[in-house]
Amino acid sequence: MKLSTKGRYGLRAMIDLARYSEKEPVSISSVAARQEISEGYLEQMMPLLKKAGLVKSIRGAGGGYILAKEMKEISAGDILRALEGNLEPVRCAAFYSEEGCMASEGCVTKYVWQKINESINRTVDEIKLDELVRESRSVNPQGECENHRCSQ
Numbered sequence: 001m002k003l004s005t006k007g008r009y010g011l012r013a014m015i016d017l018a019r020y021s022e023k024e025p026v027s028i029s030s031v032a033a034r035q036e037i038s039e040g041y042l043e044q045m046m047p048l049l050k051k052a053g054l055v056k057s058i059r060g061a062g063g064g065y066i067l068a069k070e071m072k073e074i075s076a077g078d079i080l081r082a083l084e085g086n087l088e089p090v091r092c093a094a095f096y097s098e099e100g101c102m103a104s105e106g107c108v109t110k111y112v113w114q115k116i117n118e119s120i121n122r123t124v125d126e127i128k129l130d131e132l133v134r135e136s137r138s139v140n141p142q143g144e145c146e147n148h149r150c151s152q
Helices: 005-019 028-034 038-052 076-083 108-128 129-139
Strands: 054-057 063-069
Touching: 005 028, 005 038, 005 054, 005 076, 028 038, 028 054, 028 063, 028 129, 038 076, 054 108, 076 108
Parallel strands: none
Antiparallel strands: 054 063
């Protein structure tokens, strides 16, 4: 399984948003500066995260984005699926197609693909956003940018 930059950057952005939106909405520009991600790229991701019910936008002065749910209710899997779609590296026709697969009856590799798919989904669903925020705080307690080019 290989995640695109959308998935990788989106996960970083959501950790940042969770970390800094506890008191007030966070602007895309502040997330972009802290994470060194293009504002335009983040602007493309936010509607996907909003549609998935993970973030809410607040309009007006002092507006920005906040989490739509508690951190402990959002998994890495929720975020990645909102941005990447299905996370399964192999989509076996034996399990998903109405017609099935022509080789399905004699094929045992379908069980390998099923186990891999289940393992990936279980793993990303077990990792919650609050855990990632705690890890972020332990790695970078001040919350300052490494390069000091941005502000909270």
